[in-house]
Amino acid sequence: MDEFSRLSLHVPEPAVRPGDQPDFSNVKIPKAGSVPRPEVDVEPEAIRDLAYSIIRVLNREGEAVGPWAGLLSDDELLTGLRHMMLLRAFDARMLMAQRQGKTSFYMQHLGEEAVSCAFRRALRKGDMNFPTYRQAGLLIADDYPMVEMMNQIFSNELDPCHGRQLPVMYTSKEHGFFTISGNLATQYVQAVGWAMASAIKNDTRIAAGWIGDGSTAESDFHSALVFASTYKAPVILNIVNNQWAISTFQGIARGGSGTFAARGLGFGIPALRVDGNDYLAVYAVARWAAERARRNLGPTLIEYVTYRVGAHSTSDDPSAYRPKTESEAWPLGDPVLRLKKHLILRGAWSDERHAQTEAEIMDQVIQAQKEAESHGTLHAGGRPSVRDIFEGVYAEMPPHIRRQRQKAGY
Amino acid sequence: MARMTMIEAVRSAMDVSMGRDEDVVVFGEDVGYFGGVFRCTQGLQAKYGKTRCFDAPISESGIVGTAIGMAAYGLKPCVEIQFADYMYPAYDQLTQEAARIRYRSNGDFTCPIVVRMPTGGGIFGGQTHSQSPEALFTHVCGLKVIVPSNPYDAKGLLISAIEDPDPVMFLEPKRLYNGPFDGHHERPVTPWSKHELGDVPEGHYSIPIGKAEIRRKGSAVTVIAYGTMVHVALAAVEETGIDAEVIDLRSLLPLDLETIVRSVTKTGRCVVVHEATLTSGFGGELVALVQEHCFYHLEAPVVRVTGWDTPYPHAQEWDYFPGPARVGRALTEAMEG
Ligand SMILES: Cc1ncc(C[n+]2csc(CCOP(=O)(O)OP(=O)(O)O)c2C)c(N)n1
Numbered sequence: 001m002d003e004f005s006r007l008s009l010h011v012p013e014p015a016v017r018p019g020d021q022p023d024f025s026n027v028k029i030p031k032a033g034s035v036p037r038p039e040v041d042v043e044p045e046a047i048r049d050l051a052y053s054i055i056r057v058l059n060r061e062g063e064a065v066g067p068w069a070g071l072l073s074d075d076e077l078l079t080g081l082r083h084m085m086l087l088r089a090f091d092a093r094m095l096m097a098q099r100q101g102k103t104s105f106y107m108q109h110l111g112e113e114a115v116s117c118a119f120r121r122a123l124r125k126g127d128m129n130f131p132t133y134r135q136a137g138l139l140i141a142d143d144y145p146m147v148e149m150m151n152q153i154f155s156n157e158l159d160p161c162h163g164r165q166l167p168v169m170y171t172s173k174e175h176g177f178f179t180i181s182g183n184l185a186t187q188y189v190q191a192v193g194w195a196m197a198s199a200i201k202n203d204t205r206i207a208a209g210w211i212g213d214g215s216t217a218e219s220d221f222h223s224a225l226v227f228a229s230t231y232k233a234p235v236i237l238n239i240v241n242n243q244w245a246i247s248t249f250q251g252i253a254r255g256g257s258g259t260f261a262a263r264g265l266g267f268g269i270p271a272l273r274v275d276g277n278d279y280l281a282v283y284a285v286a287r288w289a290a291e292r293a294r295r296n297l298g299p300t301l302i303e304y305v306t307y308r309v310g311a312h313s314t315s316d317d318p319s320a321y322r323p324k325t326e327s328e329a330w331p332l333g334d335p336v337l338r339l340k341k342h343l344i345l346r347g348a349w350s351d352e353r354h355a356q357t358e359a360e361i362m363d364q365v366i367q368a369q370k371e372a373e374s375h376g377t378l379h380a381g382g383r384p385s386v387r388d389i390f391e392g393v394y395a396e397m398p399p400h401i402r403r404q405r406q407k408a409g410y
Numbered sequence: 411m412a413r414m415t416m417i418e419a420v421r422s423a424m425d426v427s428m429g430r431d432e433d434v435v436v437f438g439e440d441v442g443y444f445g446g447v448f449r450c451t452q453g454l455q456a457k458y459g460k461t462r463c464f465d466a467p468i469s470e471s472g473i474v475g476t477a478i479g480m481a482a483y484g485l486k487p488c489v490e491i492q493f494a495d496y497m498y499p500a501y502d503q504l505t506q507e508a509a510r511i512r513y514r515s516n517g518d519f520t521c522p523i524v525v526r527m528p529t530g531g532g533i534f535g536g537q538t539h540s541q542s543p544e545a546l547f548t549h550v551c552g553l554k555v556i557v558p559s560n561p562y563d564a565k566g567l568l569i570s571a572i573e574d575p576d577p578v579m580f581l582e583p584k585r586l587y588n589g590p591f592d593g594h595h596e597r598p599v600t601p602w603s604k605h606e607l608g609d610v611p612e613g614h615y616s617i618p619i620g621k622a623e624i625r626r627k628g629s630a631v632t633v634i635a636y637g638t639m640v641h642v643a644l645a646a647v648e649e650t651g652i653d654a655e656v657i658d659l660r661s662l663l664p665l666d667l668e669t670i671v672r673s674v675t676k677t678g679r680c681v682v683v684h685e686a687t688l689t690s691g692f693g694g695e696l697v698a699l700v701q702e703h704c705f706y707h708l709e710a711p712v713v714r715v716t717g718w719d720t721p722y723p724h725a726q727e728w729d730y731f732p733g734p735a736r737v738g739r740a741l742t743e744a745m746e747g
Pocket of ligand 1: 134182183184211212213214215216240242244245246308312
């Protein structure tokens with residue numbers, strides 16, 4: 001006799017949909033300061049818990065507490081605040097520019113500014129990031145000229161990519177920012193390769209790979225983990241868990257693994273989860289991982305728990321798949337407001353100075369935009385030459401491409 | 411000069427390159443300690459250490475992906491995909507990444523990698539150890555594609571590939587690893603030591619990428635071939651007695667169009683031979699180019715001889731393989747057409 005009933009497929013669903021009450025009861029948030037800070041040479045086995053907790057420094061009152069606190073001075077924190085405000089203002093202007101038809105497409109960072117801005121400060125000159133499209137903070141926090149970023153977004157005559165790349169797909173070897181691919185996850189394993197090369201050459205530089213929660217389902221994610229683990233590559237493997245991959249909630253890519261950080265455990269890679277909206281916590285964890293890498297102790301996996309407040313891109317409408325008020329219900333708050341509060345509590349900042357700085361930054365961004373627009377936007381003014389289509393496919397142009405260039409009239 | 415098989419020539423190219431340039435690293439499945447399933451990397455780990463020649467996990471996208479990262483760092487990785495049939499997991503890294511990094515970053519980053527892989531049939535490898543995927547690479551702008559037909563070329567071209575500033579796909583016809591092959595499976599492979607092209611300089615030399623070689627001069631018909639098929643074509647010419655000119659392409663991308671056009675303009679007839687399947691194969695590109703550039707000189711339709719549009723069968727591999735008999739019939743057809 002058949003004692004089993006028929007099978008049925010399990011398809012995970014988010015707890016709520018448009019029209020429902022936002023619900024983050026599933027996000028278990030430990031108290032700030034409650035997660036221990038292990039030594040950098042700790043055995044991965046000994047810190048398995050860190051893959052399931054959340055490292056936090058700033059508490060609800062805005063105080064910095066616990067073993068991961070105390071690494072940054074007032075000045076450094078003010079710089080961090082400024083970077084995040086700059087990125088936010090930059091996003092706001094570029095979003096508007098897209099709406100005005102000055103570029104085809106834009107992707108903003110709203111709510112995730114702390115992740116890339118704080119991380120960059122834990123790296124050194126010469127280290128290399130292999131980013132995806134939501135880490136412009138790596139450039140901003142490294143003082144990459146904003147005008148250049150806008151030139152890229154507008155595909156104008158000064159676009160460093162000569163009009164060949166989608167907007168926001170920046171490149172800068174000098175600023176440790178690998179050319180972005182639109183193909184998700186490919187950069188993750190490349191980061192490991194770069195780090196392996198640095199180790200092969202007995203260099204001192206380290207690499208960092210970046211991926212979103214949704215993209216961890218790609219096989220390149222797993223390839224990267226196996227190579228990083230096998231060769232103990234000096235690489236930091238970052239997962240930005242902003243809860244959503246376009247309209248698909250994080251539960252779809254995560255499967256039964258509990259957290260994304262836990263993916264590292266099977267590979268013997270130390271895996272930490274951190275409050276991605278806490279500038280101090282992100283910095284502290286990034287520095288811990290960077291030190292491990294630099295001491296030749298191998299890779300670290302970091303999951304940043306955050307929330308994508310804005311739309312996925314300018315082509316997305318999040319109200320179609322999640323409650324409108326979900327971002328306000330996000331229990332880890334806003335990274336800019338949290339750091340602001342902390343600095344005020346430290347006596348290093350005030351509401352007035354904040355408002356004034358906000359206005360100054362907006363002016364600065366508008367000035368940069370004016371300059372960039374004077375070199376053209378996607379549909380008006382200066383643009384890269386048609387000749388640029390044919391250049392740079394190879395170091396030296398082969399005859400068949402030369403023939404095609406001539407045919408095109410250049 | 412030394413007498414070398416193609417395996418030894420390939421190994422010698424890597425050895426010479428690693429000796430000259432510390433940035434050259436070699437890795438892939440089983441290539442380190444063991445020296446590769448075809449022994450192409452034998453001895454390299456012992457000589458250069460295990461951080462310059464090492465075993466990789468069985469993850470083709472990992473192998474090519476990490477090679478890309480190493481190239482971005484400044485190394486010159488020369489990686490092995492164990493069989494061409496297994497490069498598909500790495501195809502994304504090749505086509506979207508390696509091939510485009512220079513272009514998309516406007517030269518800010520480059521990708522000087524070499525991806526070596528044994529290709530083609532004739533060793534009873536069945537459908538998973540016999541494929542010839544060159545057309546999948548020639549369709550990708552930004553890659554270079556090489557298929558040598560003898561040890562001398564294999565070494566000179568591989569050295570060029572390693573020194574090339576762009577990604578190069580290096581397809582090694584495994585049927586030619588130990589000696590030239592005339593397509594008659596019942597006859598043993600003649601070892602390269604009995605063949606003039608088994609003479610290979612020990613040291614450094616290079617052969618420019620993008621230059622074909624005329625293997626046999628002739629005036630009646632042009633045969634365009636590469637890899638194993640060069641030897642099959644030569645056998646067919648000998649058997650039919652037709653005075654054919656045989657071009658060995660060596661580089662498929664970039665392609666030596668000039669040599670092709672000069673020859674077909676002279677002979678007025680053309681046969682294209684490859685081992686890969688017919689439909690959308692590289693032969694289609696060759697025929698199109700001949701048609702575009704030699705139309706008024708053609709005296710007959712161009713004939714293609716290729717593998718069938720089926721997977722590579724195991725037991726009937728010699729019925730699949732375009733041997734001298736089929737090439738011979740095509741030659742006759744081109745002469746009569
Ligand atoms: C290989 C590949 N598949 C699909 C896409 C289309 N796509 C672009 S972004 C995206 C969602 C990515 O989500 P996640 O990794 O969570 O990153 P997030 O956008 O949330 O930062 C998808 C499916 C792509 N760019 N590349």
